[in-house]
Amino acid sequence: MPNELVLLTGASGQIGFRTLIQALSSGYHVRAAVRSQRKQDLIANASATQPYLKQLSFVHVTDFxxxxxxxxxxQGVSYIIHIASPLSDAGTDVQRDIVQPAIRGTLSILDSASKASSVKRVVITSSSLATWSFAPDPYTASDFQPDPEVPKEPGFFAYAASKKLALNRTRxxxxxxxxxxxxxxxxxxxxxxxNENATTRAxxxxxxxxxxxxxxxxxxxxDQGFPNSACHVDDVAEVHVRALDVPDVGPLRNFGVGWSKEKWQWDDIKEIARKHYPEAFEDGTFVSSGSIKSAEMAFDASETEKTLGIEFKSLETAIKDLAGQYLELK
Structure with a gap:
């Protein structure tokens, strides 16, 4: 419930910062776990946090x-939102830099939560890749996959493996x-x-x-086929915060976020961007050349919209927002 204290990890990242602002604007007090003073300063000095500084505090955890x-x-928190996790390009050693940090970081915060009697709920950022079999068949967030073979090289499949393994160890x-x-x-x-914390295009x-x-x-x-499943960062943040007090979830529940009704191909994105920013294509900032073959990723997240009473933002809105910010930055 609003006014209660939420421990949040990963608040300096795109999803984490947007979730932080969503939680603060919803009336929660947030204790942000950060690894360094630099990240604390980045969050505390951001323009979006200024109206909520009285609701925001920090704790330093150097090794998650x-x-x-x-x-x-x-200690004293009612809810935990654990977002911090390595990306696909976190390092060169898949086990050391991607897989094990995803698993151990999640289990570490769960173990600590179990020692605090005040904790009511722990919300963890996973991925739609965690329950995907890499087949074109429809699937949902409630499906589970067996432990995968971990690739030797970092990248998309290593990241997917880390999410599957972290989810399975959580279960x-x-x-x-x-x-x-x-x-x-x-x-x-x-x-x-x-990305409200981005100050450059890089x-x-x-x-x-x-x-x-x-x-x-x-x-x-x-031309080898790239998965066509995506969502708007605002929806991801809202689902994290709404999950804090949605009733009747049981001991373990998964909520997906993604466009289930909207069918699209990667090459559609350029036309959407051109519709809103034709001058960026004329001056060469965006280019029309190239093509990306889409691979069907039939992720059905409609149950989340129904259960939480929200309607996900459209593909067009996401493209317009991202391309617009890119053009604003230098």
């Missing part, structure tokens, strides 16, 4: 993977520990939209945003 890392941070943990709080996994598709071109800008607006030619 360490046993007991969050023991002090969880194992809940079944074994039977905690006194609910655990909810939020499973977004590729996340697009404005800042904006991180994570899923960078993938869209590079693939769809940079003239790339990809």
């Amino acid at each position: 993977e360490k046993d007991g890392a969050f023991d002090d941070a969880v 194992d943990w809940v079944q074994e520990k039977k905690p006194g709080f609910a655990v909810i996994n939020i499973m977004p598709s590729f996340v697009w939209g404005r 800042d904006l071109a991180q994570g899923s945003n960078g993938m869209l800008l590079k693939l769809a607006l940079g003239g790339a030619n990809i």
Whole structure:
């Protein structure tokens, strides 16, 4: 409920910062777990946080993977939102830099939460990739996949493996520990939209945003098929916050975020961007060359809209917001 305290990790990232503002504007008090003073200053000095500084506090946790890392941070909190997790380009060693941090960071915060009697619910950022079999068949956030073989090289499939493994170890943990709080996994598709902390185009071109800008607006030619499933960052943030008090979730629940009704192909994105920003194509900022073959990723997240009473923003809105911010920045 609003006015209660939320522990939030990953608040300096695109999803994390947008979720932070969503939680603060919804009336929650937030304790942001940060790894450094630099990240604390980035969050505290951002224009979007200024109206809510009285609701915002910080705790430094330098090593999220360490046993007991969050023991002090969880004291007195009612809810936890754990967003921090490595991206596909986090390093060169897949196990060390991507897979194990995703698993150990999640289990570390769950273990600490189980020691604090005040915790009512833990919300974890997973991914739509975590329950995808890589087949074109329709699937939902409620499906589970067996542990995958982990690729030796970093990239898309290594990231997908880390999300599958982190989700499966979370399920194992809940079944074994039977905690006194609910655990909810939020499973977004590729996340697009404005990044309120980006001050340059290089800042904006991180994570899923960078993938869209590079693939769809940079003239790339990809013919092996790239998954066509995405969502707006605003919806991801709203689902995280609404999940804090949605009733009747049981001990473990998954909520997907993605466009289930809207069918699109990667090459559609350039036409949407051209519709709103024709001058950017005329001056060469965006280019029309190249083509990306789409691979069907039939992720059905409609149950989230129904359960939480929201309607996800459209593909066009996400493209307009992201391309618009890119043009604003230098």
